[in-house]
Amino acid sequence: MPSAPLDPLVVHRVLGGRPYAEIGRPFLAARDDRTRVFAAAGYLGGMQWPGRDASGGRAEHRVGVYTRDGLRHLLRTRYRVQALAFHPELPLLAIGTGGWYYEGELLLVDLGSGRVVSVFDGERDVSGLRWLDARTLDVRMATSEDEDLTEEGPSEVRELLVREDWSRVAGRSVAVDDLPYAPPEFMPLEPPAESAGEVVRLHAEIEAAGDPRGPVWAVESLPDGGLLATHHGAQVERWDPDGTLRWAVAKAEGGRELLRTPDGSAVWVNGTTRTTWGFSGWEPQPYPVDLIAVRDGAVLGTVDPGFAVAAVMRTDGWLALRDCRVHVENPLTVLVGPDGAEAARAEVGEYSLFAHHFPVRRSPELLFLRGEGVQGTVDRWVVAVDPPTSGGAATVRRLFPLDWDPGLGDGVAGGPAVFHTDDAGGRALIHGGGVYRDRKARSGSGYVVRRAYPSGEPVWVFGADAAPAAVDADGDTVYVALGSGEIVALDAGDGTVRARGLLRLDGQIADPLSLAVVGPGRVVVGTVDGRIAECGFAGPPGGDSCRWADTSAIIA
Numbered sequence: 215m216p217s218a219p220l221d222p223l224v225v226h227r228v229l230g231g232r233p234y235a236e237i238g239r240p241f242l243a244a245r246d247d248r249t250r251v252f253a254a255a256g257y258l259g260g261m262q263w264p265g266r267d268a269s270g271g272r273a274e275h276r277v278g279v280y281t282r283d284g285l286r287h288l289l290r291t292r293y294r295v296q297a298l299a300f301h302p303e304l305p306l307l308a309i310g311t312g313g314w315y316y317e318g319e320l321l322l323v324d325l326g327s328g329r330v331v332s333v334f335d336g337e338r339d340v341s342g343l344r345w346l347d348a349r350t351l352d353v354r355m356a357t358s359e360d361e362d363l364t365e366e367g368p369s370e371v372r373e374l375l376v377r378e379d380w381s382r383v384a385g386r387s388v389a390v391d392d393l394p395y396a397p398p399e400f401m402p403l404e405p406p407a408e409s410a411g412e413v414v415r416l417h418a419e420i421e422a423a424g425d426p427r428g429p430v431w432a433v434e435s436l437p438d439g440g441l442l443a444t445h446h447g448a449q450v451e452r453w454d455p456d457g458t459l460r461w462a463v464a465k466a467e468g469g470r471e472l473l474r475t476p477d478g479s480a481v482w483v484n485g486t487t488r489t490t491w492g493f494s495g496w497e498p499q500p501y502p503v504d505l506i507a508v509r510d511g512a513v514l515g516t517v518d519p520g521f522a523v524a525a526v527m528r529t530d531g532w533l534a535l536r537d538c539r540v541h542v543e544n545p546l547t548v549l550v551g552p553d554g555a556e557a558a559r560a561e562v563g564e565y566s567l568f569a570h571h572f573p574v575r576r577s578p579e580l581l582f583l584r585g586e587g588v589q590g591t592v593d594r595w596v597v598a599v600d601p602p603t604s605g606g607a608a609t610v611r612r613l614f615p616l617d618w619d620p621g622l623g624d625g626v627a628g629g630p631a632v633f634h635t636d637d638a639g640g641r642a643l644i645h646g647g648g649v650y651r652d653r654k655a656r657s658g659s660g661y662v663v664r665r666a667y668p669s670g671e672p673v674w675v676f677g678a679d680a681a682p683a684a685v686d687a688d689g690d691t692v693y694v695a696l697g698s699g700e701i702v703a704l705d706a707g708d709g710t711v712r713a714r715g716l717l718r719l720d721g722q723i724a725d726p727l728s729l730a731v732v733g734p735g736r737v738v739v740g741t742v743d744g745r746i747a748e749c750g751f752a753g754p755p756g757g758d759s760c761r762w763a764d765t766s767a768i769i770a
Contacts, residue, residue: 222751223701223715226736229441229453229746230430232423234416236288236722236743237276239426243412244307246300251286251325253279253307254416255295258742259428259446263470263487265524265538266571268429270648271680271697272725272742277309279325287328288722293318297343299351304381308351310340316356322383331383333375336390341370351375355393371395425464430740432472434481435732436508442481443728444469445744450483450506453746461511471573473527476552480505480514482533484525503535505554515554523548524565526573526580532601534580538565540589547582549601549608560599560608564590572596572628574643575686581643583616583628592624596643596670614670618663625650626661630685633667634692638707641667644692646682662694664709674709678702684729686737693737695726701739703751713751717741 237256273290297310342354428446439455531552537545629647660678
């Protein structure tokens with residue numbers, strides 16, 4: 215029988231908050247002296263590392279529109295923001311964006327409603343904007359790589375867009391094919407004088423609040439009610455139960471995965487990040503996985519397999535580090551015993567960044583995804599790796615297909631998982647992910663499925679509009695953080711929805727990246743902007759209610 219519904223989602227406290235956290239690191243700003251509104255563009259940090267692609271549906275680039283009362287609108291853009299310009303008379307903000315391959319947009323934001331219009335009917339890299347008067351917008355665009363320009367020629371072209379009333383401009387109303395691809399009489403467009411001053415002021419305010427933070431890739435609860443987290447800027451940090459930051463191990467790139475030892479006294483931290491670009495091209499770097507003491511942050515041990523890895527841990531302390539490099543012949547998985555020493559290496563198969571992410575919480579087995587073909591992208595199965603015994607070799611056991619429905623084919627991708635046992639259904643693997651076709655999400659592409667273990671028989675399936683970012687379970691409840699910002703509580707026995715709501719911080723929908731249960735009815739959620747929200751569907755009243763909200767001011 216399904217459990218009773220839970221209370222609405224409530225945010226009890228936020229850890230790691232800082233000025234302008236929602237936009238990340240600001241690098242461009244503009245001020246409207248008429249209305250005393252200012253806009254700032256920032257960058258949150260990369261949403262991908264060799265073991266996980268978390269970029270789907272998430273925007274790394276943000277624009278915050280602020281008044282004296284604080285944040286008014288938060289905008290997510292597909293490409294880096296390169297220009298900001300307030301209209302001289304109307305409550306409008308023009309935004310120019312651009313990307314690596316000359317993509318980009320010209321956006322108009324209504325400062326009252328937050329409505330956003332994308333003006334071009336296609337892609338064009340917008341490198342500069344300036345209002346010449348109420349009717350005329352000077353638009354600077356990067357020349358494309360196909361331009362027949364001399365090496366000494368300009369890297370930008372110019373177009374003057376004239377409209378009688380810019381508040382009535384329709385989306386996709388300017389044809390990209392009609393825009394210039396050759397330089398007319400060129401006039402350099404200097405950034406607004408106030409922009410540099412605004413950025414300096416923002417940086418000073420942020421730096422006064424402490425070291426920069428970035429995406430919170432993993433969170434883990436501690437037996438005493440404390441919390442561990444890893445993010446861009448810290449390999450790992452410890453928060454006490456009262457919300458005090460006890461210590462942090464600084465590291466510019468931060469960590470990516472946390473795996474707590476069975477006794478809770480230490481945590482393995484996977485610091486795998488992307489290779490760095492140097493004078494000789496992409497350069498390899500060390501890939502240490504450090505064992506950190508929970509008490510004081512001391513390094514107790516290190517294992518460096520010599521390549522980028524994705525990590526999983528067994529409940530008895532066995533650690534497995536899987537080679538997640540691209541196109542490696544006969545990649546190996548390093549098995550580390552509970553004593554912290556390498557014990558064996560096993561061949562699990564080639565790793566796919568987009569399909570094989572499969573971290574399983576509290577698992578009695580070392581579980582992975584393995585497939586056939588290039589990067590194992592077809593016929594994917596859940597497999598278990600057994601450590602060697604009595605001097606023997608490690609073995610790999612094939613358990614069941616990843617896709618529980620043959621009609622889904624090879625479009626099912628892995629994702630976060632938790633091993634769960636209850637009286638109603640016995641042992642089970644509850645895992646989530648996305649369903650794709652040609653790397654594009656299908657409608658209602660997110661899923662969470664409970665599979666009987668070890669048979670793999672599906673018990674229930676929960677479908678969602680976005681793929682899960684994280685999954686955890688406690689008692690009779692499964693908690694799911696979706697990429698859309700929604701937190702869902704499911705009945706562990708039958709998969710019915712017990713409660714659901716959007717995670718809102720400072721009035722804006724947050725982007726979950728990690729989640730862990732920290733107590734009865736309570737979870738902590740790590741977000742892409744560096745904050746950690748403790749919230750729950752049951753508990754004392756108070757906090758910000760996390761209910762459905764208007765998303766018109768957000769560019770998905």
